[in-house]
Each structure stands twice: as C-alpha cells, then as structure tokens.
Amino acid sequence: MEVWNYANLWESVASAIPERPALFHGDRVVKWRDFDRRANALAQHFIDAGLTQQSKVAAYLYNAPEYIEAYFAAFKGGFAPFNTNYRYGGDELTYLFDNADAEAVVFHASFAEMADKVRGNLPKVKTWVAVAEPGFPVPAWAADYDAIVARGADRVEGPWGRSADDLLLMYTGGTTGMPKGVMWRQEDLFKALGGGANLLLGLPPMERVAEAGERAKAVEASGEQPITIPVAPLMHATGQFIGFGQLVSGGAIATLPSRKFNPAELFDEVERLGVSGLIIVGPAFAAPMLETLDANPGKWTMPSLKRIISSGAMWGAENKQGLLKHLPNIMLMDSLGSSEALGLASSV
Numbered sequence: 001m002e003v004w005n006y007a008n009l010w011e012s013v014a015s016a017i018p019e020r021p022a023l024f025h026g027d028r029v030v031k032w033r034d035f036d037r038r039a040n041a042l043a044q045h046f047i048d049a050g051l052t053q054q055s056k057v058a059a060y061l062y063n064a065p066e067y068i069e070a071y072f073a074a075f076k077g078g079f080a081p082f083n084t085n086y087r088y089g090g091d092e093l094t095y096l097f098d099n100a101d102a103e104a105v106v107f108h109a110s111f112a113e114m115a116d117k118v119r120g121n122l123p124k125v126k127t128w129v130a131v132a133e134p135g136f137p138v139p140a141w142a143a144d145y146d147a148i149v150a151r152g153a154d155r156v157e158g159p160w161g162r163s164a165d166d167l168l169l170m171y172t173g174g175t176t177g178m179p180k181g182v183m184w185r186q187e188d189l190f191k192a193l194g195g196g197a198n199l200l201l202g203l204p205p206m207e208r209v210a211e212a213g214e215r216a217k218a219v220e221a222s223g224e225q226p227i228t229i230p231v232a233p234l235m236h237a238t239g240q241f242i243g244f245g246q247l248v249s250g251g252a253i254a255t256l257p258s259r260k261f262n263p264a265e266l267f268d269e270v271e272r273l274g275v276s277g278l279i280i281v282g283p284a285f286a287a288p289m290l291e292t293l294d295a296n297p298g299k300w301t302m303p304s305l306k307r308i309i310s311s312g313a314m315w316g317a318e319n320k321q322g323l324l325k326h327l328p329n330i331m332l333m334d335s336l337g338s339s340e341a342l343g344l345a346s347s348v
Contacts, residue, residue: 002207002208003162003164003209004164004186004190004209005163005164005166005187006072006075006186007072007076007162008209009190009196010035010036010072010212011076012209013032013213013249013250014033014035015213016212016213016217016220016250017213017216017219017220017250018032018033019031020216020220021225021252022035022252022253023069023252023255024227024252024253024254024255024273025064026257028065030069035065035068037153038069038149039072039073039149040073040152040155040156041148042070042073042106042129042149043073043076043077043079043156043158044077044153044156045073045127046079046104047077047158049103049104050126051077051079051126052158053078053079053160054079054166054167055080055103055104056080056100056101056104057079057081057102057103057104057105057106058082058084058096058100058104058105058107059081059083059084059235060084060111061106061108061131062086062259063239063255063256064108065255066106066108066145067234067255068234068243068244068247068253071168071244075162075166075186076155076156077156077158078157078160078162078163078166079158080166080167080168081168082100082102082171082181083169083170083234083235083236083240085179086111086233089114090114092179094121094122095178095179096179097118097122098121098122099178099179100169100181101124102124102125103124103126104127104129105127106131106145107128107129107142108136109131109132109133109136109137109138109139110133110135110136112136112139112142115128115142116139116141119141128143129143129144129148130142130143130145131145132144132145132146164185164186164187165185166185166186167186168184168186169184170182170240193242193244193245196212196215196248196249198249203215203249212250215250217250219249220250225252226246226277227251227253227254227273227276228242228243228246228252228253228254228275228276228277228278229253229255229269229275229277229279230243230255231266231285232281236281238279238310238311239279239281254269256269261288263288263289263292263293264292266278266289267300267302268300270300270304270305271300271304275302275304275305276307277305277307277308278305278308278309279308280308280309280310281310281311281312281313282310282312282314282315283314283315283319285310286319286323289323290322293326293327294322302327305327305330306329306331307332307333308330308331308332308333310333310334310335311334311335315334320332
C-alpha cells in the first residue's frame with residue numbers, strides 16, 4: 001500500500017537526483033542531497049526536543065530555502081507544519097500559535113523581538129529555532145538553525161512512522177473572522193493538486209511513490225529541469241501548494257532574496273536561472289510586472305519562461321493582454337480555489 005506523504009515523495013526524488021538543484025535563493029544553491037540531509041537533521045532536532053506524532057510546527061519565515069526545509073523536516077518526523085503570517089502583531093501571533101498548539105517554531109531572526117514578546121504566553125512550545133540573518137543573530141533563548149542543519153543526517157523517521165493521514169495545516173487569513181487552520185491530509189492534498197500529474201508533459205497521476213524519483217530521473221536525462229519561482233509568499237496557499245507540487249516531479253524552487261516585491265529582480269532571476277514558471281496572486285503582482293516591462297521595452301526576453309499561474313485573486317484580461325505583448329509565448333493560467341478546496345476551476 002502506497003503511503004502518499006510528501007516526505008516519502010521528496011525522499012524518492014532526492015535518492016534519484018541527489019546532485020541536482022532543489023532550491024535556489026540568490027547565489028545559494030541547495031542540491032537535493034543537501035535538502036534531504038538538512039531536513040533530516042532538523043527533524044531529529046524536533047524529536048530530541050520532545051515533539052511527538054503530529055506535533056505542530058510553525059514556519060514563521062520569509063520566502064527562503066529554510067521555509068521549505070522546515071516543512072520537509074516536519075513531514076519526515078510525522079509532525080504537522082503550518083504557515084504563519086509574518087505581518088502579525090503580538091496578539092495575533094499568540095492566538096495563532098496557541099490555536100495551533102504549536103510545539104516548535106522556526107523563525108527568521110529579524111522576528112526575534114516579536115517572538116520574544118509572545119513566547120512567555122506559549123508554554124506548549126518546546127523549541128524555538130532561529131535562522132540568523134545579517135544584523136540579526138540567533139537570540140540566546142533559541143536554537144541555531146544553521147548549526148542544526150549543518151550536521152546533516154541520514155534518513156530520520158519518528159518511532160510512530162509516517163502516514164498518508166499526517167496533516168498539513170493551512171491557516172486562513174482571517175478575512176471572515178479569526179484565522180482557522182484548514183487540516184489537509186497529505187494524501188488528499190497531493191491528489192487534489194493532481195497527484196503528480198503534469199498535463200503539459202502528458203504525465204498522468206502517479207500510482208506509486210517511487211514514480212516521483214523515476215520521473216525526476218527522466219527529467220534529469222532530458223537536460224531540462226523545471227524551475228519555479230513562487231513570487232507570492234509561501235505563507236499563503238497559492239505559493240506554497242503549487243510550489244511544493246513542482247518538487248514532486250524533480251523540479252526546483254527559486255525564492256527571491258528581496259523582502260519586498262521587485263519586478264526587475266524577478267525578471268533578472270528568470271533570465272539568470274532559466275526559470276520556467278512563476279506563481280503569483282493576480283494584479284497585486286501582475287500589475288507592477290507589466291508596468292516594469294512597459295517602462296523597459298526589450299530589456300528582458302525571458303525565453304525560458306513558459307507559464308505564469310495565478311490564484312487567490314481575479315486576474316484582469318487587460319493585464320494579461322499587456323503581458324502577452326511582451327511575452328507572446330507564455331501560458332497564463334488562472335486557478336480558482338480556496339484553502340479548503342483546490343482546483344475548482346481554471347482558465348488558460
């Protein structure tokens with residue numbers, strides 16, 4: 001019986017293409033082998049800290065490799081990761097972490113001041129793990145993320161094992177009340193996102209977990225590894241769910257180093273890395289993208305770019321037509337869904 005758990009799927013890919021890139025972030029490149037071993041070490045840290053089956057792990061992070069590694073570690077250990085809106089204030093963070101019963105929090109050190117304000121109200125949290133940043137060292141009360149993952153480790157699994165029933169929590173934005181944690185079984189999430197199918201390549205849904213590695217190996221042999229940039233924050237379902245799906249087939253995820261959206265930086269990265277796909281949220285991203293292209297005609301040709309996927313907000317036809325004037329060979333896709341129900345409809 002196949003156990004459709006993202007840890008199993010990504011481990012299959014890591015075994016098949018260990019030397020291929022999995023994550024890009026500016027000049028940083030994390031190969032699949034290192035992605036796997038770093039996540040193993042973090043999963044072991046969670047176990048050593050006293051987390052148990054389906055303990056909740058918060059990702060209080062900007063878009064970065066550490067975000068995806070934290071989720072991989074949680075999947076490996078049989079824990080349930082969840083997103084955190086990094087714009088929240090103290091009361092909102094306290095509510096979120098308490099509501100989720102968080103037992104581990106992985107955070108960028110620039111959030112340390114806010115985390116320090118709320119941690120006294122969160123006795124269930126057993127470990128705070130800080131990702132150091134320039135000008136923001138790891139606080140004395142937190143574990144050092146880089147020191148943990150630098151050790152690496154072979155395959156880690158909790159004594160309770162892994163299950164297709166293991167959860168991923170996606171907290172809503174709270175636009176219609178307080179944020180709620182949508183509980184996705186990993187098998188249900190994987191299959192709702194297509195089960196590894198790729199219509200553009202004519203690939204049907206997977207029937208075996210091992211197919212993830214087999215397909216990744218085929219992609220490697222083709223010499224064309226798909227690279228996707230989730231321009232939208234990974235703390236929202238749009239960037240996270242679609243981005244995670246790219247890894248299942250042996251693709252790579254690139255995240256932008258800047259903390260504020262800069263279309264010129266995005267286009268530079270597309271051309272530098274040979275990015276094939278972008279994930280955005282409607283006009284909030286598409287409008288400044290078009291403005292930048294209009295202001296710099298011919299500066300970026302982006303021949304590798306094949307598709308832009310948008311979800312979470314309506315994407316106007318006028319903006320689409322404007323983008324197509326600059327990039328006539330790309331596919332623009334609108335996806336209709338919600339945190340609770342994915343893939344309700346799409347428009348190409």
